[in-house]
Amino acid sequence: MSRRISQSYIYGWLLLMPAAIFLIAFTYYPAVATLAKSFFSQGTALKPSEFVGFENFAYMLDDDVFWKVAWNNIMYAVGTIPISIALAILMAVWVNGKLPLRSITRMAYFTPTILPMIAVANIWLFFYTPDIGLLDQVSAVFGLPSHNWLGDPDTVLGCIIAITIWKEAGFFMIFYLAALQTLPPELEEAARLEGASRWYYFRRVMFPLLMPTTLFVLINAVINSFKLVDHLFILTKGGPDNASSLLLYYIYEVAFSFLDQAYASTLTVVLLLMLALIAVGQFYFLDKRVHYR
Amino acid sequence: MSTIELSGITKRWGEAIGVDNVSFRVDEGTFAILLGPSGCGKSTTLRMIAGLEDVSEGVLSIGGNDMTSTPAADRKLSMVFQSYALFPHLNVEENILFGLKVRKTPPAEMATRLAKVAEIVGLSGLLDRKPSQLSGGQRQRVALARAIIAENPICLMDEPLSNLDAKLRQEMRIEIRALQQRLGMTVIYVTHDQAEAMSMGDKVILLNDGKIEQEGAPDVLYDRPATAFAASFIGTPPMNLLKTVAVDSGAAIDGTTVLEGTNGACLFGIRPEHMEFTDAGGIEVELVSADYLGSETIVAARVGDQSILVQTPGHVRIPEPVKARVTWDTKNVHVFDAGSGRRDDNVRALPI
Known part of the structure; x- marks a missing residue:
């Protein structure tokens, strides 16, 4: 009897092994190693790595660049998430209705999503280029002076935010569109018979029923805002003066340009902690307000 | 208001x-x-x-x-x-x-x-x-x-x-x-x-x-x-609508003249609950199956090549097809024009 049980254990573990090896090698080990590394100094040929406790974290708190990119990242999240979600709902409601050329409109809204980020960045680079770019060409018609959109610390983050909204709103729209199509049309008719305006119906019925989607989209949007850096490589490389640098891009720079893996690990740990905290907060606070059917 | x-x-x-x-x-x-x-x-x-x-x-x-x-x-x-x-x-x-x-x-x-x-x-x-x-x-x-x-x-x-x-x-x-x-x-x-x-x-x-x-x-x-459709839609089980064959004096079902004064092809309607089994008279049918509902039984039967339903009180068992005779009261007969399906009150039902 016990032999059969141990045999089936071995069988079970063998089945689990391929997936387990990949998960451990590429997810759990790096995560644990990163955490460990953040408590060690960066080793050099002369000075080997040694345990330094929270020294890396203390350094981080004194690092002006860290505070700058953290602030940039918050502005980036605040700038992109609400607007792209609002736009996504608006577009979804619009293309869910009766509309000529409906599927073409839907596709048009979704197109930015299927483009690779690098291609998107290149397209927008043409828009933002001083003098010959689309923005400057248009503003020149109205007699406005040329502006170096990506070269000005005041406008660069706004430019990046605009690109992200353009790219993400269509993606989130798909989720809202799917959710809208599960809403029975009788709800709208029942509300209409009671004299509810479209706005009242949206506010009291449609939006609350879309809350599960909103929560899902919100968490995705938050993670994305800390995760997306591809466009920075093409557009600004974080400049000028770190005005458009985001946390992950800074981590990349620290790890692979400054070759300080210990400090990069510290920053990664902090980023992960922040994300975990936000996700827990979102579930904790929003879940009670979400009605799941 | x-x-x-x-x-x-x-x-x-x-x-x-x-x-x-x-x-x-x-x-x-x-x-x-x-x-x-x-x-x-x-x-x-x-x-x-x-x-x-x-x-x-x-x-x-x-x-x-x-x-x-x-x-x-x-x-x-x-x-x-x-x-x-x-x-x-x-x-x-x-x-x-x-x-x-x-x-x-x-x-x-x-x-x-x-x-x-x-x-x-x-x-x-x-x-x-x-x-x-x-x-x-x-x-x-x-x-x-x-x-x-x-x-x-x-x-x-x-x-x-x-x-x-x-x-x-x-x-x-x-x-x-x-x-x-x-x-x-x-x-x-x-x-x-x-x-x-x-x-x-x-x-x-x-x-x-x-x-x-x-x-x-x-x-x-x-x-x-008012129409054959209304007749077949109202009532459970629905009214039987039988095709009739024109004869000199009227119309007949399976050789028995049941209507007189007909004008062209017509449908003969009789509700299952208005039919009853009889020993003599009526028309001959072949009982095919029975659907027992408790207080009554709905019997499926054949007249010539047409199907009819007959409702009868109590529990009737039909293990194998058997001949029987059914009859009805002429006041319960409805006649419809076969083409338009309209009710035709000018036709008189004959007692059988």
Whole structure:
């Protein structure tokens, strides 16, 4: 009897092994190693790595660049998430209705999503280029002076935010569109018979029923805002003066340009902690307000 | 105030015609039934009355006013949907009060009306539940409560009982009917269930293929069906409609002359419950099978190459086909023109 049980254990573990090896090698080990590394100094040929406790974290708190990119990242999240979600709902409601050329409109809204980020960045680079770019060409018609959109610390983050909204709103729209199509049309008719305006119906019925989607989209949007850096490589490389640098891009720079893996690990740990905290907060606070059917 | 009148109402979607030149009138305080098989246009007609669907042609008047293109909210009517259309994220109380809140009714008045309506439909203890925590019958009551709290003189119901089990449906029929009489509402009720129509309606409007087949009180539809379709749609089991063969003096079924004074081909109609077995006379049939229902048995039989049903009291067993004779009273015979399906009262049934 016990032999059969141990045999089936071995069988079970063998089945689990391929997936387990990949998960451990590429997810759990790096995560644990990163955490460990953040408590060690960066080793050099002369000075080997040694345990330094929270020294890396203390350094981080004194690092002006860290505070700058953290602030940039918050502005980036605040700038992109609400607007792209609002736009996504608006577009979804619009293309869910009766509309000529409906599927073409839907596709048009979704197109930015299927483009690779690098291609998107290149397209927008043409828009933002001083003098010959689309923005400057248009503003020149109205007699406005040329502006170096990506070269000005005041406008660069706004430019990046605009690109992200353009790219993400269509993606989130798909989720809202799917959710809208599960809403029975009788709800709208029942509300209409009671004299509810479209706005009242949206506010009291449609939006609350879309809350599960909103929560899902919100968490995705938050993670994305800390995760997306591809466009920075093409557009600004974080400049000028770190005005458009985001946390992950800074981590990349620290790890692979400054070759300080210990400090990069510290920053990664902090980023992960922040994300975990936000996700827990979102579930904790929003879940009670979400009605799941 | 709440008389509903349709004249020449037509609904088209491109080439397709859903409702074809329908006219009828529902007087104030009447419980009217729109009855018909699925796809006959009864729901579309109801939705046009509600204002949820545009009218392609014709005039709809409510309380003497032309409301053909009035927005749904201004027609002073409530509606109960087949799916109930309850708002799943709102509790029972919020669902019932939805319309009053839209119209910004004072809270004190809302509270009194809610208490009264909840009492009427028997939901008083369930006001803070979500629809998902209610049974089918309770959801149905919430939908009813939401319709009557508006105190509109007209209530439209689109197959409201079709999602309930048979026993509950029976109870709700009686309750809805009692509610309508107590509140004096004008109700237009859509159903494909003829038993529901017969038991609830003051007036039944039978639709087929977008047109009115017959309208009248339930007993008129049963006793004097105007068309072969009405005859076969009303009553369970449906009326037997037998093709007849023209003979010199009239028309015959399987060699027995049953009608005289016929004019061309006609259908001979007799309800299963109006036939009885006899030892002598009548016509000969071959009994094929029996469907036992408790108080009676529905016997399937063949006359020549046609099938008929005969209802007989008690329990009859037919293990193998057997010959028998059936007869009927001539006053229960209905005759329809074979081409148009119209009722023909000039033909006389012969005693057999």
